[in-house]
Amino acid sequence: xxxxxxxxxxxxxxxxxxxxxxxxxxxxxxxxxxxxxxxxxxxxxxxxxxxxxxxxxxxxxxxxxxxxxxxxxxxxxxxxxxxxxxxxxxxxxxxxxxxxxxxxxxxxxxxxxxxxxxxxxxx
Amino acid sequence: xxxxxxxxxxxxxxxxxxxxxxxxxxxxxxxxxxxxxxxxxxxxxxxxxxxxxxxxxxxxxxxxxxxxxxxxxxxxxxxxxxxxxxxxxxxxxxxxxxxxxxxxxxxxxxxxxxxxxxxxxxxxxxxxxxxxxxxxxxxxxxxxxxxxxxxxxxxxxxxxxxxxxxxxxxxxxxxxxxxxxxxxxxxxxxxxxxxxxxxxxxxxxxxxxxxxxxxxxxxxxxxxx
Numbered sequence: 001x002x003x004x005x006x007x008x009x010x011x012x013x014x015x016x017x018x019x020x021x022x023x024x025x026x027x028x029x030x031x032x033x034x035x036x037x038x039x040x041x042x043x044x045x046x047x048x049x050x051x052x053x054x055x056x057x058x059x060x061x062x063x064x065x066x067x068x069x070x071x072x073x074x075x076x077x078x079x080x081x082x083x084x085x086x087x088x089x090x091x092x093x094x095x096x097x098x099x100x101x102x103x104x105x106x107x108x109x110x111x112x113x114x115x116x117x118x119x120x121x122x123x
Numbered sequence: 124x125x126x127x128x129x130x131x132x133x134x135x136x137x138x139x140x141x142x143x144x145x146x147x148x149x150x151x152x153x154x155x156x157x158x159x160x161x162x163x164x165x166x167x168x169x170x171x172x173x174x175x176x177x178x179x180x181x182x183x184x185x186x187x188x189x190x191x192x193x194x195x196x197x198x199x200x201x202x203x204x205x206x207x208x209x210x211x212x213x214x215x216x217x218x219x220x221x222x223x224x225x226x227x228x229x230x231x232x233x234x235x236x237x238x239x240x241x242x243x244x245x246x247x248x249x250x251x252x253x254x255x256x257x258x259x260x261x262x263x264x265x266x267x268x269x270x271x272x273x274x275x276x277x278x279x280x281x282x283x284x285x286x287x288x289x290x291x292x293x294x295x296x297x298x299x300x301x302x303x304x305x306x307x308x309x310x311x312x313x314x315x316x317x318x319x320x321x322x323x324x325x326x327x328x329x330x331x332x333x334x335x336x337x338x339x340x341x342x343x344x345x346x347x348x
Contacts, residue, residue, distance in 0.1 A: 011232075012149050014185060018156040025163050056145070058232045059274065083148045085141050105152035108159055 002112060004119055005029035005046075009039040009053040009065065010081065022108055036060035040068060048076060050115045055082045055089050055101075063093050070097050077118035081106060131313075135258045142229045143200050150193040157185045199225060206253040216247040216281060216288050219257055224279055227264040235274025238264065242281045247288045259313060260290060266306045267292045270299065 006028055010016040016032040023030035031046070033039035036057055043051075051069060055062040066078050080101035082090045090101035099118040102111060116123040160182045164175035199222045206212075224238045231238060249256065267277040277294045299307075 012153060014189075015149065015153045015156055018153070018160050018182075018185075022156065022160055022163055025167075056233060059235050061233070083145045085145055104148055105155040107155075 002026050002028045004049040006050045007048045008032045011057045036065040050077045052079045055080050055086045079114055139226050142226050147196050150189050153189050154186055157182045212253050213250045214253050216249050217242045223257055223260040227261055231268035234268050236268040236271050237276050239276050240279045247283045262310050263292050267294050270297045270303045272298050
């Protein structure tokens with residue numbers, strides 16, 4: 001069982017809610033948001049250890065969301081999710097403070113491993 | 124001039140295929156998660172946890188829904204790929220509008236823009252260079268989504284006039300910044316080259332409709348005539 005909290009952000013609702021459900025099955029305290037605005041509202045009400053966010057989102061992009069999160073919660077670990085076309089943006093995200101990025105489709109075990117690395121937990 | 128046309132065609136092809144592959148990747152990512160959830164729930168059932176039974180059915184339905192979505196994407200991409208098979212072909216303008224609006228939607232959504240299509244009921248058959256018409260429609264939709272920088276709805280309508288077909292692309296709160304003016308200028312030139320016209324009518328202060336009118340050099344007729 002995994003004991004950390006994670007907020008998942010992606011505009012593909014079925015993707016983000018299903019992934020959250022699977023992380024809950026594995027013992028994570030997982031929540032999901034389908035827009036940057038919703039993510040910021042959730043973060044204002046609850047603290048999370050990790051935020052996993054999609055780089056390409058309508059309105060405020062993933063990188064812009066990361067900057068906004070880092071302003072108020074610099075300790076939160078950020079992991080970016082990207083399609084193959086946005087890898088350069090993800091590298092830029094790492095330069096700006098993201099822990100790492102994963103290319104979609106992501107295998108859940110790889111995601112959990114990456115989150116543990118970000119939190120300095122043994123994987 | 125031909126090199127410039129080829130460059131524009133390649134750039135358009137690149138934008139469309141990037142958008143389609145992104146959308147297809149999302150379909151695969153969702154199927155990946157739903158299939159994973161099915162495995163998780165089956166594991167629970169084997170352990171005697173019957174609570175996941177209903178969710179198992181929903182997950183299977185979700186996979187089927189994504190497969191239908193994927194099929195639509197593949198059909199659109201296939202029509203697009205075959206649009207260069209014949210230099211001149213007969214096609215329904217509505218299919219072109221629906222395909223290009225769907226393919227431009229992902230990039231538009233990143234700007235907070237949604238397309239709304241209101242096409243006339245009867246097909247508008249055009250004989251012409253399908254690839255070029257697709258490129259111009261796509262460029263018109265991209266122009267509208269760039270002009271609506273703050274997000275909003277772009278209405279796409281069609282009508283058949285005496286001897287030409289018309290796509291009208293309308294949006295409120297239009298903003299003409301440098302990029303938009305450049306796109307507009309390029310689109311006007313492309314339309315002229317194809318004996319078509321780009322009507323750019325200024326309406327009220329917040330409503331600047333764009334009307335793309337397709338070439339009178341092309342024959343336009345109703346299906347069955």
